[in-house]
Amino acid sequence: MTTEPRRLRNYIDGEFRDAADGRTTEVINPATGTVYATAPLSGKDDVDAAMAAAAAAFPVWRDLVPGERQKALLRIADAIEARAEELIAVESENTGKPLALTRSEEIPPMVDQIRFFAGAARMLEGRSAGEYMEGLTSIVRREPVGVCAQVAPWNYPMMMAVWKFAPALAAGNTVVLKPSDTTPASTVLLAEIIGGVLGELGHPRGVFNVVCGDRDTGRLMVEHPVPAMASITGSVRAGMQVAESASKDLKRVHLELGGKAPVVVFEDADLAKAAEEIAVAGYFNAGQDCTAATRVLVHESVHDDFVTALVKVASETKTGAPDDEDVLYGPLNNAHQLEQVSGFIERLPAHARVETGGRRVGDQGYFYAPTVVTGLKQDDEIVQREVFGPVITVQSFTDEDQAVARANGVEYALASSVWTKDHARAMRMSKKLDFGCVWINTHIPLVAEMPHGGFKKSGYGKDLSAYGFEDYTRIKHVMTSLG
Numbered sequence: 001m002t003t004e005p006r007r008l009r010n011y012i013d014g015e016f017r018d019a020a021d022g023r024t025t026e027v028i029n030p031a032t033g034t035v036y037a038t039a040p041l042s043g044k045d046d047v048d049a050a051m052a053a054a055a056a057a058f059p060v061w062r063d064l065v066p067g068e069r070q071k072a073l074l075r076i077a078d079a080i081e082a083r084a085e086e087l088i089a090v091e092s093e094n095t096g097k098p099l100a101l102t103r104s105e106e107i108p109p110m111v112d113q114i115r116f117f118a119g120a121a122r123m124l125e126g127r128s129a130g131e132y133m134e135g136l137t138s139i140v141r142r143e144p145v146g147v148c149a150q151v152a153p154w155n156y157p158m159m160m161a162v163w164k165f166a167p168a169l170a171a172g173n174t175v176v177l178k179p180s181d182t183t184p185a186s187t188v189l190l191a192e193i194i195g196g197v198l199g200e201l202g203h204p205r206g207v208f209n210v211v212c213g214d215r216d217t218g219r220l221m222v223e224h225p226v227p228a229m230a231s232i233t234g235s236v237r238a239g240m241q242v243a244e245s246a247s248k249d250l251k252r253v254h255l256e257l258g259g260k261a262p263v264v265v266f267e268d269a270d271l272a273k274a275a276e277e278i279a280v281a282g283y284f285n286a287g288q289d290c291t292a293a294t295r296v297l298v299h300e301s302v303h304d305d306f307v308t309a310l311v312k313v314a315s316e317t318k319t320g321a322p323d324d325e326d327v328l329y330g331p332l333n334n335a336h337q338l339e340q341v342s343g344f345i346e347r348l349p350a351h352a353r354v355e356t357g358g359r360r361v362g363d364q365g366y367f368y369a370p371t372v373v374t375g376l377k378q379d380d381e382i383v384q385r386e387v388f389g390p391v392i393t394v395q396s397f398t399d400e401d402q403a404v405a406r407a408n409g410v411e412y413a414l415a416s417s418v419w420t421k422d423h424a425r426a427m428r429m430s431k432k433l434d435f436g437c438v439w440i441n442t443h444i445p446l447v448a449e450m451p452h453g454g455f456k457k458s459g460y461g462k463d464l465s466a467y468g469f470e471d472y473t474r475i476k477h478v479m480t481s482l483g
């Protein structure tokens with residue numbers, strides 16, 4: 001017996017709706033390769049409706065005292081916690097992620113991040129009011145920006161949605177959020193949860209809207225005259241298109257565009273610990289993480305020992321079905337991504353060596369083996385471009401200067417790590433590494449209070465933290481005569 005694919009719908013102005021013209025796309029479970037749902041392929045009418053709803057809700061939401069927005073966000077966090085098992089099941093079906101790891105590694109930080117921004121709503125900072133000219137008092141007002149058009153990626157659909165809507169709503173903005181066309185399911189469920197809370201509290205229906213669709217839908221959102229800000233997590237190409245479209249009416253842009261994180265391992269590092277932790281940080285979520293430990297640079301004197309240790313951990317690392325508690329990661333997100341990752345391996349130059357992996361696992365779904373590639377040169381494609389798959393490359397270096405040059409010698413600049421017992425060296429490296437984050441003797445942890453965001457082609461603007469929160473505000477100078 002075949003079951004009909006579930007029908008996902010947009011969430012606009014407090015109600016679930018199909019696309020105005022009825023168009024849909026298929027949503028595939030990447031662990032099985034089968035269609036299990038359809039989602040609206042939204043067009044201009046849907047984007048217009050969502051933007052109108054968000055614009056109508058904005059003045060009311062903006063003018064609430066911050067404590068009311070805090071209360072709403074705290075209730076949303078509680079509701080997500082209460083319905084965590086549903087979210088985990090939906091996310092795992094839509095991404096193939098291991099259920100156990102979604103439960104332990106995604107829900108708790110998501111809930112914590114919403115609670116952080118709930119608190120931040122009441123803690124906006126500004127410089128001191130005062131008399132900077134004789135007889136005149138100046139104050140700074142910090143205000144929300146307006147309607148925010150937000151485009152989330154497919155690697156962490158729920159958590160990236162949180163990174164977008166939580167700071168925006170906390171600051172008093174209203175939101176139109178588009179999930180990736182391959183992973184809309186958990187965002188639609190989030191809309192039900194968030195909309196439910198906002199409705200119970202009597203807030204305007206259009207505070208939070210979800211519009212499903214593809215790249216064209218995203219383009220319609222960014223080009224739309226209503227939003228004052230566009231934020232996107234995605235590829236460099238998508239970010240450049242957003243920046244270009246947004247430039248036409250000078251919208252504010254917030255871009256998180258991926259990475260190619262260097263992992264610099266010095267000869268005095270604890271190699272066994274480094275190999276263990278780097279493998280987890282490189283293969284977690286099938287390496288589909290913009291901060292993944294993807295590009296190891298190891299001192300030449302310990303290169304071979306490190307490779308041996310890493311290959312051992314890699315070959316013991318398991319990928320498999322969402323309900324298998326022993327797996328570290330599930331499938332690649334979609335057939336195109338499997339093709340992309342396979343393509344990088346197929347195009348490796350003759351001087352490269354695949355030490356382990358380098359192949360698809362099984363013929364159902366989009367699983368790929370944990371892979372280690374050595375023998376590379378700095379300008380090789382796999383060193384320069386983001387693979388977004390379970391592939392760790394290893395190069396060597398001779399000294400600190402060469403390590404820095406190779407680490408910085410890519411277009412991305414999001415995250416990096418340095419592994420050494422020498423504190424002074426770690427601090428020198430943290431100054432010289434040209435990345436938005438430098439971890440020392442660890443790689444990949446994130447925390448709500450600290451900023452996440454890059455430089456160069458990794459984009460600009462910060463997620464998480466008070467800095468991320470401020471990105472969703474604007475400041476106004478008010479000056480009053482004392483006479």
Ligand SMILES: NCCCC=O
Pocket residue numbers: 155156288289290291444446
């Ligand atoms: N580990 C979370 C990184 C967010 C972007 O991929």
